[in-house]
């Protein structure tokens with residue numbers, strides 16, 4: 001007797017399924033079923049013979065894997081891509097970026113910049129991103145309309161911006177937004193104090209108290225450069241990570257972004273605290289900030305996610321290139337070709353990132369019952385043939401253009417390489433207007 005027929009929305013029959021599970025399996029001859037928002041099953045293809053599906057996709061040259069998690073960025077800064085290149089962090093921020101933000105950032109800038117970023121991210125296989133930027137309410141609307149999943153880190157910074165007078169107002173506006181968005185399934189709101197050098201200590205203390213009370217994650221730029229660490233030691237007599245620890249801001253809800261300048265004591269403290277590290281190798285390399293010792297962090301048991309940072313310092317939001325860079329940089333830095341193999345780079349870009357954002361019960365791996373956030377990647381082209389090992393192709397040979405399909409919560413956001421929720425013609429016209437305004441302002445300034 002045949003098993004009872006199941007009814008699902010979509011059945012996908014790919015060449016490979018890479019679930020990103022602890023066993024590190026690569027499944028061949030398997031199918032994946034989506035019902036509603038969830039993954040209904042991963043099962044041998046022959047067992048789907050009697051299943052009913054509204055849609056069936058035959059993808060024999062494709063790998064299906066969890067959607068990528070871009071665990072740190074500033075989406076609207078895509079409008080500043082290529083605005084100021086080839087500078088190191090502090091001159092870049094102080095002389096180029098902060099003045100440009102003071103002149104141009106508005107709710108509409110963020111709406112258009114975030115939509116540009118989301119279009120790029122979906123095309124490149126990202127299904128969840130973390131964002132730390134002004135006017136997060138505008139980014140939330142883009143997330144809502146595009147169907148993406150997002151961690152919104154409320155931007156908290158100690159100087160006046162177009163969005164808020166000071167860090168205190170950032171916190172109160174952020175909490176109001178959190179209240180407004182509390183029923184949104186695909187958006188989580190967390191605290192995003194910019195850095196220990198830009199947020200006054202009393203405001204960091206308030207973030208620590210509120211984060212503990214509300215059980216909210218905190219994402220912060222930390223130890224981005226050796227200069228940041230040196231300045232903290234000179235001015236406050238302690239390293240930034242020690243300030244977080246003293247203020248009660250270092251724990252399993254903390255997401256430390258960058259972490260390039262780390263001694264053994266810093267690594268031991270991180271590991272003991274349960275804090276997560278978000279590695280942003282391309283931004284670190286472009287700004288000559290330093291590099292994160294991912295192999296030592298892994299050895300110490302620290303969970304790692306991967307992020308692009310903003311397109312103004314990357315200059316893209318491409319998680320395939322970020323995985324590629326992370327894997328190569330780890331080898332160069334350590335002098336050990338076995339550092340960060342392809343499976344580890346993919347883990348950082350999926351389950352590691354999801355865990356850092358506190359979302360690993362819902363996303364980050366392909367398991368029945370989890371949200372159906374997944375992508376299909378075509379490995380049939382000349383640049384990814386032959387396929388001895390699909391993980392190798394994904395990390396060392398793909399450049400993101402091989403992504404053909406993407407689903408978030410079961411909804412297709414990319415089908416046959418076409419965006420389903422974003423009108424790129426209209427968007428491009430708005431982006432061109434911003435380019436004119438920003439470039440015009442700069443030449444007349």
Ligand SMILES: CSC[C@H]1O[C@@H](n2cnc3c(O)ncnc32)[C@H](O)[C@@H]1O
Pocket residue numbers: 074089093097098101132133134155156157194221224283309310313
């Ligand atoms: C408080 S909103 C975010 C704030 O961060 C700035 N920013 C962008 N990239 C970086 C980076 O690599 N390190 C530190 N700060 C960065 C961005 O321009 C906004 O002002």
Ligand SMILES: [Zn+2]
Pocket residue numbers: 072073074221257309310
């Ligand atoms: Zn950043």
